[in-house]
Amino acid sequence: MSDPKGVSSSPVQESPVLCLASASPRRRELLAQIGVGPIAVQPVDVDESPQQGESPTAYVERLARHKAQVGAAMIEHALPVLGGDTAVVLKQRILGKPADFEQAREMLRQLSGKTHEVLSGVAVTGPAGIQSAVVTTRVRFRHLSDSEIERYWASGEPCDKAGAYGIQGLGSVFVQDIRGSYSAVVGLPLYETARLLSIQRIPVWRLEQGSAAEG
């Protein structure tokens, strides 16, 4: 058992409303974008290999739920815990994070000039039990040359990202078209995340007056 790390700094020491079971800086930023905080961070190390015959949708949902549950078991305080998983899928094949340049080049060559799917799962466990959602987004890439792929790898951006690209960074220049949720591609489908957080009565920024947990 360990204390959740990285409690967001704030002038007044407020208690965290949520624990993020993730090492992804993108997920932290996306939660801040919708006014969720302060949050505690508890990275989890789980086996990300797909199971035999498992569909990509079942895979990302299982991992998001597993990360939330493993995170919940690691923290001392009774906080709701959020886990997420994002995978790039081409012809039913899951492209994870590239281990090296060769893998990144292979992935980007496959994505070049084609439409792929990005599947993003989110799970929240808390007093209301565990709930999860998976969102599919279709992304079309323009053609990428080999020299461009090499320069892109040298930028350092692809190495920690599913499918070896970041839509929020330099990778944005490859994206001809996107159908679905931009935030899901970056790492967390925010519409569904807000819904799951509201079920656990965790405040999320909203236009109407009153607390996010209402209604």
Ligand SMILES: Cc1cn([C@H]2C[C@H](O)[C@@H](COP(=O)(O)OP(=O)(O)OP(=O)(O)O)O2)c(=O)[nH]c1=O
């Ligand atoms: C496709 C794409 C993925 N990504 C990132 C989101 C995820 O952080 C990562 C996919 O790997 P994940 O295994 O979903 O997450 P992670 O290993 O970064 O973090 P953790 O398991 O600790 O939660 O790829 C982008 O940032 N931009 C993109 O355009």
